Amino acid sequence: MRRPGPVAAPTILGCFQALGSGSDLSSLRQAAKNGEAFYEDSGLPASMVKAKDARTWYSFAVAYVHAWWPHAAAKSREGMTDTLANITPVLTHDLSGRPDDAIIRRALREYAFVPEDRRPEPTPEIAAAIRWLEAASLPLSALEDARHVRAVLEALALLMDGSAAATSTYRRKRAVFHHVLEYAVELEELSANPLHKVKLRKAKVTGDVDRRSVVNPQQARELLIAVSYVGRTRGLMLVAMFACMYFGGLRPGEAAGLRMKDCLLPKQEWGVLTLEKTRPESIKRYTDSGETHDERGLKHRDGKATRHVPIPPELVALLRAHIERHGVAEDGRLFRTSTGRTFSGSAISNVWKEARTYAFSPDQVGSPLAARPYDLRHAAVSLWLNAGVHAPEAAERAGHGVDVLLRVYAKCIDGQREVANRRILKALAA
Template sequence: MSTSYKVKFWGIRTNTRSDGTGKKPRVVSHTVRWTVGERERSSTFKTKGLAESFLSDLRQAARSGEAFDLESGLPASMVKAKDARTWYAFAVAYVHAWWPHAAAKTREGMTDTLANVTPVLTKDLPGRPADETIRRALREFSFLPEDRRPEPSPEIARAVRWLEAASLPLSALEEAKHTRAALEALALLLDGTAAATSTYRRKRAVFHHVLEYAVELEELSANPLHRVKLRKPKSTGEIDRRSVVNPAQARELLTAVTYVGRSRGPMLAAMFACMYFGGLRPAEAAGLRAKDCHLPTSGWGLLTLERTKPQSNKRFTDSGETHDDRGLKHRGRKVVREVPIPPELVATLRDHIDRFGAGPDGRLFRTRTGGLISGSAYAKVWKEARTYAFTPDQAASPLAARPYDLRHAAVSLWLNAGVHAPEAAERAGHGVDVMLKVYARCIDGQREVANQRILDALAA
């Protein structure tokens, strides 16, 4: 950018237009004139107040010693402000930059967070679409790579045009009021009720990363989140011990699963057993293949986990299907994890393979047509099985409310059985710090044992 400090200002020129013979000319605009170097510049405004304000800004920049750009005639600070991206444009660019490096669930969380924040970082321009329409425009169009965007409906196209015009500049986040407004949007659900602390913290982490990226690109001087405090109850991340089943309850549940439907339950029983006896995540169990299983006729077996089938909306997956084909969570694509499994699970898997076989791709757990089982489908089976296995009071409690709670129960059982944390963490696919923070909990039914040990000690 070529600049000059040689600046000269002229008075504001009033522009008039005659409306007819004998009538006083009507003022139509006001022009600010100045020179930078040897080049004359001008800018015209509808009202005198706007012209005076603009001229005042120019004079102030000159008095403070700013260089003026020869091309635009503006001081450096104004050129920077003029060229600055809006929050909307930056958010779109951020998503497109990070999309190739993120898993489908990460992409979904990223776009969900930005769709919460973007509507509040706007100016009050006329024609604002409904918030629901704005969020749909962001999630289903703007925050998708260009080759994945559908043809927008007229409603979505209008919302995108409004966002492009109304979005605040990214630099507006230097003001605490805008950053606070964004955080408050993340702290609420769409119905206006407070979001869970874990949800807020997860979304805040995404927002923090976006702003750190802006700092890295030197579009923000510092991360404005560091100056804004929004108090939310601290979340320890620990599991609710009321959700953790003991071995007897787990076996009752696994048996009850086989009572659900003619084939749905029996085909899923071994999948749930993998979550309890092997501590597998649902996506790991969904991707389990026959070749991953070493199932001897007696003794312990071994699962060598390599692939997972995480579920997300198909617009976020690489495959364009609802389930992606990925490596293990938090590990490189070719890294495997070996999980020893007890004889009880070995027998269950051998029986499952004898009865249902494996699909064309080798997967053990699938629908009757060979497809992947959706999360909603196996959750429905689980919900029904709980009514068979539990008393009404237990069924109404958090006890094993979700299939994922079987994994919680498995890891809690290992730790309470005396398995060293590094070994338990390796089997579960966690870091030791996460293991000790989240899973070191007593399983259901152990309180009475602990109470008796205390009584015995007191009586000694």
């Protein structure tokens, strides 16, 4: 076993001869002058052994993916992989034979940053890109130099085409980079998180909803009618799913995971949806099931947690009609294709895009008004708040924290300015 200890002068002289001249010799002399401990088996000082044994950024990033993969959801895996694929090409030496950037990115996303049991057989160009990355990658310790950290942040602030990334995109990727560096500090491979030394400011993200995207009840109903006219059967099979997003405030993944046993649907009264599962969509290589949809627990909640959402009679009637007309999948899911599969995100988006052209004027089609199916959820929560539903109750139904709810939907609450003005006038009169 190697251990630091005093080394006789001849051994140090032997190291000088083995190393030759230049920066290594200079470092060795400096270590001896500083009184550093030397390893008996190699005759090298502790600082040089540490540098010699240090991992490259590439090897550490691969190890990080393997460590965190089992604990992350498919979407988190996708985001983690995408961010590391942005970072890794930046942290390389200027080594000859560099592959095309698109090939490097494919090699990282589809091969290197995927667990070994999920990796496809690499093509010759992918294998060559991996060999180049292994040889060209900077050591992890290079991140102690602020210029490398800044280079990474500047890369994360740009899209693949060189245009500026949205502030939310930059902040999300920066958060991944921060977590990777914190992991390196935890393993004592970095002395401190070097990200704290570099400031690259982007505009602050408020995260609030654009009130221009929020439809009123009449517009929402017109959209649901328009959906029913899309395609021969696809639109009809999705009407009730979109209705769940508007009348119940469900997220798309929650609506996709809704099962018959989750629904209490009386004939003429309010019903209740007991949400337990969600089916978010991702790329197959990131899911546990190997399909595009994984079944998971509710967002931001314990895996076995549930959420009870009261739904108005109008939605109850739509769901009862949907079940009577289309039945349910073998596992009880309400919304599925004719073959029993979950509707893809692209299919849902295409139906919605076509329905907007039927329900809206050309000017409205070109506006942010209900531009995405998710905007139905925003419209639902905005409606609740404007109807006077207390924030804690609205937050519980939406599956939000109260602070997040009020921050996100602050601009969608109508009438507050007039109320404030009346209160101020009353105070001034007193």
